[in-house]
Every structure is written in C-alpha cells, then in structure tokens.
Amino acid sequence: MNVIPLFTSEGGVRSRKKDSITLPNPNISNLSSQNLKSNTFSHQSNMASTSNTVPSASSIRNSNLSSLFTHSSAIPSPNPQIAFFLRHCKTDGLCKVGREDEAKQLFEEMKTQGMIPSIISYNSLIHGFCCAGKWEESKRLLDEMLDQGLQPDMVTFNVLIDTLCKEGKVIEAKKLLGVMIESGIVPDLVTYNSLIEGFCMVGDLNSARELFVSMPSKGCEPDVISYNVLINGYSKTLKVEEAMKLYNEMLLVGKRPNVITYDSLLKGIFLAGKVDDAKKLFSVMKAHGIAENSYTYGIFLDGLCKNDCLFEAMKLFTELKSSNFKLEIENLNCLIDGLCKAGKLETAWELFEKLSNEGHEPNVVTYTIMIHGFCREGQVDKANVLIQKMEANGCTPDIITYNTLMRGFYESNKLEEVVQLLHRMAQKDVSPDAITCSIVVDMLSKDEKYQECLHLLPRFPIQKGVDKHLLMTH
Structure with a gap:
C-alpha cells in the first residue's frame, strides 16, 4: 500500500493512504463560495427531502450575517441543509475578519449538535488560524481532519504552503508540494506563486527562478503575479539586469506589466543608483497608460532624494501640488528626510510645519525624521x-x-x-x-x-x- 506523509502535531509527518485520495480543485480565495451540493456539513441522521429552494452562497454571504446569527440555534428553516450551510458561512466569515477563536467555538458547537464538518469547513478554520499566525492550531485541525477520514484538497495544500513560505520555512513548503503532487493534485498558480515568493523572501533566488522556469512544463503558465514576485525579488537584491530581462520577457509573451511591476523595477533601479534609467522607465510606464499612484511617486521622490537629486525631487513635488495630486504622508516623509540629510533643515522644518494645515497629520516616522534632523545639526x-x-x-x-x-x-x-x-x-x-x-x-x-x-x-x-x-x- 502506498503511503503519503503529512504533518503530525509535533511538526513531523504522518501517513495517509495514497489510493484513498480523490480531490476537487477549489480556489484558495473563495473558501465559502462552494455550492450547497458540496455538503458543507452532513448530518448523522437521515434528512427528509424538501422542495425548498436552496439559496446561493454569494447571496448568503452578502446578507447581514451578524443579524442572522445572533444565536446559531435560532435559525428558522425547515431545511437542515440550509441551516448547516448558513452556520458554515458564519464560521468562514468570522475567520475572514480575524475572529478565528469564535469561529472555532461555533465549529465545536456544530459538531456537538450532530453535524459532521466537511473539508470546506476545515479549510476555512485552517486558513483563519494560519492568517492569525497560529500555526500549531492549524496543524492540530489538519490532524483532526485526517483522523476524520477527510481528504486534503487544493485549498488545504495551498493554505499550508503559503503559511510555511510566509514563515520562511520554504524547504518544508517544497516538501509539501511533493506530497501534493503525489496525492494526485496538480499545483496551480496560487501554489507556485506562494513558493516563488517564499524563496525570494529568504534570498534563494535560484530556487525561485527554477520553480518559475518549471511552471510551463507542469502545465501552469506564469501570470503577471508570477513575474511581479520574481522581479521584486531581483530588484530588492540589486539584480536589476535580471529584473529587466524578466520585464522584457513579459512584453514578449504578451503579459502586460502593471503598476506593481513598475514600482518594483523603479525601487531596484533607484537602489542601484541608476537615476537616468529610472526616469526612462517612468516615461515608458506613462506611455503605456499605466496610472501612477501615490506609492509610485513616493518611490520616485525617495529615489531622487537618496541619489542626491534633491532639486528634481522638489520640482516634482511642486508639480504634484500644483496639479492637486493627493500625496500621502509617506511621500512627504521621503522629501523631509531628503531635505534633512542634505543639510536643508530650515526648508524641511517649513514643510513639516505646513503639514497639518494642508491636511496631513505627521506620524511617528515624520516626527522621528525631524528629530533626527535636529540632532544631526546639534540642535538637541x-x-x-x-x-x-x-x-x-x-x-x-x-x-x-x-x-x-x-x-x-x-x-x-x-x-x-x-x-x-x-x-x-x-x-x-x-x-x-x-x-x-x-x-x-x-x-x-x-x-x-x-x-x-x-x-x-x-x-x-x-x-x-x-x-x-x-x-x-x-
């Protein structure tokens, strides 16, 4: 009998029978949008058939859940399936707003009322606890799910792989990818993008690149997000030439770069001190009809200031003000910091004092920049x-x-x-x-x-x- 390892509660692996796994392919971002036919919860007793129309998941999720679920047992419905599904929607909703402990309590209540949770319900809770950083509870739920004879699906694996990557445990995440494939589940874009980003986060760009290149042979074409993640990884490590190669490849294969692509490239180019190249790319971005936002201008202002182009930064700032472009406090922080470091403390202070009058409240970063500016000049x-x-x-x-x-x-x-x-x-x-x-x-x-x-x-x-x-x- 073939055996597939999965996690144990101690963080090791446990076994699942390989020939027992037959899995669907739901999307990670839509845990609760399955049709009622997915049997979110089943009931231990036989349920009488009914002619009542089953509401769609989207119509339920768009309703006011807080008023519907003041108490889970107070749901007036002749159809137990509808009641069970509504309770699952509340559990999933609680997880999505960071109230996973309440969701777990409701989940346990439903089990005591004779309801058997399905893979969808476990996925919601595992996802909620993973997002909250409660990895041990997620593993406990996974063990419980396996003990119930439930089969991990695409959502389960993607949630766990994404969480492992965010915690920097990319080796474990890649091993889980192997388990996923052995289970008969074909990794999708969510899987690969999580892993690529995870390897980029730990600085292993070679492994990230290998995964990226292997995607087409696995039947999964990289999308704009895949390119953006790897471009960002190269840009942060000053491998600007590699980042630009990927950008040009995007254009060749018909993937349209978006504002995130350009923001990542601009940051990398400015970090490398290539101001003229950054200006050219900024012009290309506008020529391609990509709408720049306050974050993009923040990158540009900060890049100009840190590369001793303060005059150009002030000119851009003046142009943005005259065109009534709404700047964020982060954009102004870049400029004030640049002025302080260039020894123009009076100009920085004038800009600082005008912030409140112009609708910008200084934050802790703004104050710290000015305090640092005064200290640099001995004005403690x-x-x-x-x-x-x-x-x-x-x-x-x-x-x-x-x-x-x-x-x-x-x-x-x-x-x-x-x-x-x-x-x-x-x-x-x-x-x-x-x-x-x-x-x-x-x-x-x-x-x-x-x-x-x-x-x-x-x-x-x-x-x-x-x-x-x-x-x-x-």
Missing part, C-alpha cells in the same frame, strides 16, 4: 521640545524615536538628559533594544566619571533578543 534641545510636542499631539514615540534622541544627547555630552529619557521610556513601558543598550554602554565607556551615574539608570524587564548583560539593571 529643539529635538527634545519636538518629542514633547509629538506626545502632546497624540503621536506616541517608538523605540526608534527614543534611540534617535538618545544618540543626539550622547553626542552632545548631555548625560543627565540621557538618564531622564531612559526613565521616560520606563514610565511609558517602552523597552530598550540592542541599539539603546549600545548607546548607554558607549556613554559609560566614554569617560570614567559617567560610571558614577550607573546607579541612576532605571530597571527594565529582560526582553527576548536583548543581551541581559546589556540591560540597565542594578
């Missing part, structure tokens, strides 16, 4: 005033903000302010990271007289990933 007192203004305006500083100001105090030999800032962090329950500890160690090592203030440092709880010997305790 202004930086300290700004962090207080930041808190007064309801914007909470994060550890990066505190580290930025702390570094400014340290470089200005303001020991007392460093200690005060550390106490403020402790009061706000902001734990130090390795950079915080490094600043304090540098300060204590700078001069022996500073070590006299060691007893003034606050206590912080030990944090995972931070060397306990570096934490300020006494």
